[in-house]
Amino acid sequence: MAFAPERITIYSAGLLGGSLGLALKNSGFKGTITGLSSPANLEIAGKLGCIDEGFSYDSLENAIKDTDILFLCSPIGAILKTINQLSTMSLPEGLLVTDVGSTKQRIVEAARTLPPHVHFTGGHPMAGSEKSGPSTSDPYLFQNAIYVLTPQSGNPEEKEKEFAELLERYLGCRTLFLSPETHDKIVATVSHVPHLLAVALVCLAEKMEIQIPGTLTLAAGSFRDMTRIASSSYPMWHDILSTNRSAIEPLLDSLISILSDIKSGLCRDSLKEYFERSGEVRSRITPSSKGFLRRLSEVLVHAKDQPGFIAELSGLLAKKNINIKDIEVLKVREGEGGTIRLAFENSDTARDAIELLRRNGFSARERT
Structure with a gap:
């Protein structure tokens, strides 16, 4: 039976936290998404539909009392401090705590202080943007991205597998298990x-x-x-x-x-x-993959699910003599749309393409 959490809490509703909430909602998650963040970010995240309810950072214990999964989406230093706070709190039985920090050994080691009835799995999604804050949230940010999972030693293998399947089901990512080291x-x-x-x-x-x-x-x-x-x-x-x-x-x-x-x-x-x-x-590095370092000259365009969208997009660029070096449909959901990756020769051409596309009603941003 698939892992079916009823309540997910996102600590820090910034770019990654907001995008996580939108991805869950867009993929059919029927439970409640709770956010912890600053008042300003909570207001934006709520209006965008990233979260269903919000709490201030100092209400952490109250916010997670009925939570099934807690995602720690803050910077590494804040993640370590939050884990230290959690270790002194009364936490729900069976709570799964995970994070999105880009280093893992220190975080996984710190999580050993959590009570034994709490399950911790380190995480690092290979996705992001040059921008920050919930206003830049993208429901397709994790599509086709590698999402590294670094379980603690001794974690039940079946529970890890269920969590990986949940991430792939709702985020469209590709999970990869590695040791923290x-x-x-x-x-x-x-x-x-x-x-x-x-x-x-x-x-x-x-x-x-x-x-x-x-x-x-x-x-x-x-x-x-x-x-x-x-x-x-x-x-x-x-x-x-x-x-x-x-x-x-x-x-x-x-x-x-x-x-x-x-x-x-x-x-x-x-x-x-x-x-x-x-x-x-x-030459063995796949240029279209979302890995640890991505090319400057790539542009992501939100794609509408309608006939002729790509033809309209490429035709507009061709009229202005802007040459597309590579194109990839990252993911399109029927009735919702998705994301198209365009690659250009250099960053100046990419910026020209973004400006042209935005003037003509397309949602486009540079992928850095």
Whole structure:
């Protein structure tokens, strides 16, 4: 029998929390969705239909007294504090607590303080946006995204399977089970170290700008694509880096070693193997997948469920000589619509496409 919760509580009704609520509602969840957030966010989330009822953060124990699943959708630091609060509260028998934090070992370890009648499963949906707040909620945000689950050791396997099936049924995501340690090593490799490298490249360019004015003027194209994440929020990244330091530090050592080899290779003119191997590996990364790092030049368009929608969309762009490099229907529900992914050669073209589409009544946003 499928897991059928009657009440779900979302702690922090921002982008992820709001999108989670909308996805549940749009997919036929018949139970009650409770939200905990700031008064302003609760008002917006309520008007958009993300939640059925709202509570302030200081009403946590009262809000979850009859809850079946509690989603912790706040930043990592706040998740850890909330778990600490929960460990001192009277919690419902059989409550499932989960989170959406982008590092897992510290969170799963902290959750061991929860009472034995409470079940905890760590989670990390590979989905997001450059925007924040419940007003940017997207019911299709999780469609086709990888949703990593990191259970505590000793969790009943059947319960984990039921929760994964529930996520796939209501969110349209693809679940993947990993240990917390494996998850953190992977994201350190494909997300956290690349972010630090982007920061380093921008600092290098700034240093050269002082020596050679005009350097930043020429920093376009590939440099901008490689360094876009360097402008991300530091408070968010402070939590990520501080909770995954043990995985990041040895990878930085490996990166420094590789850069040293490349430096030596410049003198010997022996970099052919590096280029060929990196090109072959890079070609195995599926460009359309929602993974840990996504391309700058992608645009998401909300699709109406009607004949000719894609033809109208592509025709409008063609008239303005805006070339679509790739197109993918991520998910369309009959009678509701869905999301179409458009890929363009560069970020400037993507922004031109968004402006044109919005002027003509389409709902479009850049996927970063």
